[in-house]
Amino acid sequence: MYTDTENRLADTDGPETMIRKLRARLDKRETKVREYDSLYEGERPLKYASPEFSEQTGGLFDDFSDNWCKTVPDTLRERLAVVDFEGEDGTSDQEAMKAWRRTRADVEVGLAILDALVVARSHALVWNPGGQSDITFIPAGQAIVDYVPGSRGVRRAGLRVWSDGSHEFATLFVRALGAQPPMVYRRQRTVGGGEWVTRTIGLRRSEQVDMANPMGDEVPLVEIANRARLHGKPQSEIAPVAPLQDGVNTLWAHLFTAADFAALPQRVVLGMDRPVKDIIDPETGDIVDVEDIPLGQYSKDRLLWLSKVGAGIGQFSAADLNAYLQVISQCVRHIAAQTRTPPQYLLGEMANIAADALESAESGLVAKAMDKQLHFGADLREIMRLEALAAGDPARAASLSMGRTVWRDAQFRSVAQYADALTKYKAIGVPDEALWRMIPGVRPEQVEEWRRLRDEQAAAAAQAAASAFSSFGPKEPGDEAEDEDGGEAAA
Numbered sequence: 205m206y207t208d209t210e211n212r213l214a215d216t217d218g219p220e221t222m223i224r225k226l227r228a229r230l231d232k233r234e235t236k237v238r239e240y241d242s243l244y245e246g247e248r249p250l251k252y253a254s255p256e257f258s259e260q261t262g263g264l265f266d267d268f269s270d271n272w273c274k275t276v277p278d279t280l281r282e283r284l285a286v287v288d289f290e291g292e293d294g295t296s297d298q299e300a301m302k303a304w305r306r307t308r309a310d311v312e313v314g315l316a317i318l319d320a321l322v323v324a325r326s327h328a329l330v331w332n333p334g335g336q337s338d339i340t341f342i343p344a345g346q347a348i349v350d351y352v353p354g355s356r357g358v359r360r361a362g363l364r365v366w367s368d369g370s371h372e373f374a375t376l377f378v379r380a381l382g383a384q385p386p387m388v389y390r391r392q393r394t395v396g397g398g399e400w401v402t403r404t405i406g407l408r409r410s411e412q413v414d415m416a417n418p419m420g421d422e423v424p425l426v427e428i429a430n431r432a433r434l435h436g437k438p439q440s441e442i443a444p445v446a447p448l449q450d451g452v453n454t455l456w457a458h459l460f461t462a463a464d465f466a467a468l469p470q471r472v473v474l475g476m477d478r479p480v481k482d483i484i485d486p487e488t489g490d491i492v493d494v495e496d497i498p499l500g501q502y503s504k505d506r507l508l509w510l511s512k513v514g515a516g517i518g519q520f521s522a523a524d525l526n527a528y529l530q531v532i533s534q535c536v537r538h539i540a541a542q543t544r545t546p547p548q549y550l551l552g553e554m555a556n557i558a559a560d561a562l563e564s565a566e567s568g569l570v571a572k573a574m575d576k577q578l579h580f581g582a583d584l585r586e587i588m589r590l591e592a593l594a595a596g597d598p599a600r601a602a603s604l605s606m607g608r609t610v611w612r613d614a615q616f617r618s619v620a621q622y623a624d625a626l627t628k629y630k631a632i633g634v635p636d637e638a639l640w641r642m643i644p645g646v647r648p649e650q651v652e653e654w655r656r657l658r659d660e661q662a663a664a665a666a667q668a669a670a671s672a673f674s675s676f677g678p679k680e681p682g683d684e685a686e687d688e689d690g691g692e693a694a695a
Contacts, residue, residue, distance in 0.1 A: 222363075270453060300600070449539075
């Protein structure tokens with residue numbers, strides 16, 4: 205995992221020094237986090253417009269954005285839905301799924317993944333505050349993880365910070381360093397700076413400020429990183445979109461300006477003085493002066509008198525706005541190609557097309573989503589391993605560490621396509637339970653319920669068949685005598 209070279213931690217650093225260094229690294233990231241947040245929200249000033257253009261328009265387009273930086277990550281996040289967590293033996297971990305829903309992680313994980321796609325990372329804190337495990341997702345600007353030098357995934361320390369408006373609080377998690385056990389430190393300082401001191405605000409008297417980590421030698425803060433390269437730091441999905449987004453916004457501003465000034469044919473009067481009208485003295489009735497007639501009045505009245513001999517009217521043709529639209533369309537196509545976003549999401553040009561063609565158009569996005577499932581799945585699996593440890597179940601934690609995160613199919617298909625595929629899988633002997641798990645949106649609890657109903661139905665059918673067979677099968681000697689007696693009585 206990428207580690208910042210500046211403000212690197214040392215094993216001999218005290219907790220206040222570690223907090224100061226990690227906080228400095230957070231502050232360094234803040235500029236990019238704010239920039240990508242603004243891009244996602246469409247809050248982007250015109251970047252390529254000339255100063256003259258900005259002066260002439262008077263800030264008219266300052267709040268305008270044809271925002272594709274929101275569409276790109278949203279389109280990818282829609283393909284990343286967690287379905288289940290499986291242990292080492294491939295079976296569903298029911299306890300993990302209960303904790304997943306109890307902590308609302310099934311809802312907030314989508315927000316955490318979206319933040320990772322937009323600003324490159326988010327975080328999750330696993331804790332056991334009152335005897336029950338808890339999972340909390342944290343934005344990028346409020347947490348940071350430090351890794352053991354030379355390791356890509358072994359967490360050495362983690363910092364969570366937040367503020368109540370007047371004070372800033374920090375909780376530092378540090379794994380065992382030398383002879384020192386794994387520790388949790390709580391500090392505070394006034395907003396705006398100052399030294400970190402022992403926390404006193406918001407704690408009960410019985411709560412310890414500095415304590416041994418109840419999670420053992422585990423830093424319970426996990427970074428959910430949008431990985432890019434082996435040696436590089438996590439990247440935002442909208443980083444390559446930003447320059448083209450700026451170009452599109454500027455082109456739209458120029459198009460609207462051209463539409464306002466030159467979209468209609470412009471006419472010019474030739475060979476005639478500027479129209480004026482006389483100013484008459486109301487007392488004498490004499491002409492004392494002349495004044496210009498506002499040219500806008502002629503446009504409003506749709507009338508113009510040409511009283512001078514030789515006067516005529518010329519015309520400028522309307523501006524061709526299609527040139528702007530063609531460049532904008534080309535920029536959007538570049539965005540689609542670079543981010544592997546299907547054209548129907550950006551251009552809206554695909555309609556009434558065959559299913560095979562639609563699947564082909566989405567192949568790039570599906571491959572990208574499956575790659576994200578691999579990396580995000582490893583982070584989520586680590587979160588659930590920590591949850592099992594926080595719940596006091598190390599055996600389940602070990603099983604989850606060797607298991608996998610199960611995602612919904614990244615390819616959106618119709619019900620008919622799924623039914624056809626499952627029927628073909630059934631024909632080659634794939635078990636029913638495996639087929640049921642392939643159906644989008646089916647929860648593990650539903651699979652268990654279907655298995656129970658199937659077994660009950662099979663048992664009832666077997667019992668009915670046994671009863672029917674017994675009425676026609678061979679009979680015992682006593683049963684024959686009863687039949688004869690019954691026959692005589694009837695006779």
